[in-house]
Amino acid sequence: MALSDARATAKPRYERQLPEQRRQELIDATIECLKRDGHEGLSMRAIATQAGVSLGLINHHFPNKDDLVAAAYRHFNSQLVDGLKAAVHKAPSFPRARMRAFLKASFSRPNLDPETLAVWVVFWGMYRHSPMIQGVHRESYQGYVQLLRDMLTELVAGADAGAPPVDLRLAAIGLTALLDGLWLEWCLQPGTFRPAEAIALCEAWVDNLVRRADVAALE
Amino acid sequence: MALSDARATAKPRYERQLPEQRRQELIDATIECLKRDGHEGLSMRAIATQAGVSLGLINHHFPNKDDLVAAAYRHFNSQLVDGLKAAVHKAPSFPRARMRAFLKASFSRPNLDPETLAVWVVFWGMYRHSPMIQGVHRESYQGYVQLLRDMLTELVAGADAGAPPVDLRLAAIGLTALLDGLWLEWCLQPGTFRPAEAIALCEAWVDNLVRRADVAALE
DNA sequence: TACGTTGTTGAACGATCGTACAACAAGGAC
DNA sequence: GTCCTTGTTGTACGATCGTTCAACAACGTA
Known part of the structure; x- marks a missing residue:
């Protein structure tokens, strides 16, 4: 009916x-x-x-807002790191190609996006006062640093014999800083330079590291 | 009484x-x-x-909260830029000493301070949605970029003759990124490296720029 | 078809936010 | 000493926040 x-x-x-x-x-x-x-x-x-x-x-x-935000932060982080790892994994398996793929993925969407920066900035703002955010950061940033460290190790291992040994720790710090700084700068003002130029700057850093091992002479 | x-x-x-x-x-x-x-x-x-x-x-x-925040942002910015300019001005007047003073001031208090980063992060978070913050940023960031550009120009002018011309624009972008990235990294995790190491990394970048002008060969 | 589990709704609570405004009072002018 | 200007206080308002909770209903089960 x-x-x-x-x-x-x-x-x-x-x-x-x-x-x-x-x-x-x-x-x-x-x-x-x-x-x-x-x-x-x-x-x-x-x-x-x-x-x-x-x-x-x-x-x-x-249970509350903090838990939701922490879950969102964890998802956001792992999505980023997984994307970079996948890009490296798909690249030809020699060091330079892997590094190039890593840089290309770093300076492409969805990483290179003002909206992505906007999300990061909010999480950064919570970092100091939220132990939950600190914990998630620690657990996910580790994977990122390790990935980059491994690639640098490969690269240096293939460098000219007889060159002074490279301080891998400082090299990783410097490359990370250059990468993050360029990424941040582009997101804040996308018109200033092209992503390809950022990649070129990073590769010049790596070149210099491998060919001349200048960083080892610091300090 | x-x-x-x-x-x-x-x-x-x-x-x-x-x-x-x-x-x-x-x-x-x-x-x-x-x-x-x-x-x-x-x-x-x-x-x-x-x-x-x-x-x-x-x-x-x-008149309202936004105006107070904008005024605070303007003060915060000009205090930073003025401090750097003063440090450069007090240094011996040859290019390398001026650059060294600039770097030393960049990697010292009050710039190099997690609390300073906390303030920056809040302002960054407002950037996209607050025209007022955008305006203040434009007017004060200009001075910073100009200061750095001038120092690089001096440095390159004194470089070896016959070296390929340096792309000053890219050089400034790269140095700014390296500087900001190291600064950010230190503020987020002060134990990772010492300020002196950050200065050394930046000076290595400048050395490489002046002596070999690699950046000019990019792209 | 009737039942029970539980994912889902919507209203309500107290706290805190930015703003407005009338009343007060400090300190200089005369 | 008196007045006037205006820097300052304290309260109140409406909006929005995170959280709570009783009632509802979708959907698998028997």
Whole structure:
């Protein structure tokens, strides 16, 4: 009859999701809000709206706001590091090609994007006062540093014999700084230089390191 | 009599200040709050408490919060740039000494300080959505870039004749990136390397630029 | 078809935010 | 000593924040 027909054809008011999937949707919504509005976008109501769910649902899947933010930070970090690792893995397996792939991935989307910087800045701002953010940072930054350190080790191992030994620690610090600095500069003012120029600057640093091992002579 | 004595010896409940001085006190209090609590410290009540005045007074000297923050950003910026310029000015007037003084000032307090980074991060976070912050940034960053560009020009002018011409634009971009990256890295994790090592890395970059002009061969 | 689990909603709470404004008082002018 | 200017206070308002919770409903199960 009419009633049961109406019931049968009526759309459900909402769809239930498995907790794992709903959690991921909320994490994605959080990052989306951060990209769009920065720190101002980090409100439970904005995130719920972005995810298309009600306000109360968030606290059903996350005990509080800090836990949601930490989960979003963890996801954001691992997505970045995994992307870089994948790019390196797909490259031809000699040191220079791997480093080139790493640099190219670093200076391409989605890394090289003012919106990505906007997300980073918010997380950086929480770093000092949130032990939870500090913990996530420690656990994920490690993978990044190790990846870069390994590539430098490969490169130096293939350098001219007889060259003075390279201080790998300082070399990694310097390359990381150059990389991060160029990335930051481009995101703040995309018109100043082209991504290819940033890659060239980084490769010049690496060249200089491998050919002349200047860094070893420091201090 | 007793009453007039009490009146005569009673301390005034507050001291009136000239608008200019009170404005500066409020600006200082704002930066102090940012150093201590980051983005969370940026509330009118926290700033008023820090400055030792009542909440309502802020709106007597600044039309709204954005104007106060912009004024604080302008002060913070010019203090930094002026400090660097002063350090360069006091150095012996040959190019290498000026560059060395610049680097030493960059990697010393008050620039090299996690609290300083905390303040920067908050301002960076506002950059995209606040035209006021963008305007202040443009007007003050110009001085910084010009200072660095001038020093590089001096240095390259004294380089070996016959060397290929240096792309000053790219050189400035690279040195700025290396400098900012090292500064950022140290502030985030002060134990990783010593300020002297950062200076050495930057000077190695400059040496390489002047002696071999590699950057000119890029691209 | 009826039931039970639980993902989901929506309203409500107290706290804190930026701002507005009337009343007060410090300190110079006369 | 009195007045006037204006720097300063304290309160109040509306908006928004994170969190809580009782009620609802989607959907697998029997």
